[in-house]
Amino acid sequence: MRLSDYWRLMDDEFGAGYSRVLSSTLVLAGVGGRTADQALAAGIEPRKVWLAVCDVQDVPAERRLGRDIKPLRD
Secondary structure, three states: OOHHHHHHHHHHHHOHHHHHHHHHHOEEHHHOOEEHHHHHHOOOOHHHHHHHHHHHHOOOHHHOOOOOOOOOOO
16 A cells, blocks of 8 residues: 555545544554554554554444545546
């Protein structure tokens, strides 16, 4: 997962403003007791950080891959 995918998932699930607050303040046991921002800065994979956020925020399994995006018509 790329960092851009992490932010897309965060924004889709929590909204653009709140996702930044969560990422900078929510301490995640799944990434060593760091915030998501700290974990990403330390080089932890964005996917692992995203799943740690999902665990703490009780994001249902069906939404952990992101929302369905309908394909564009030609």
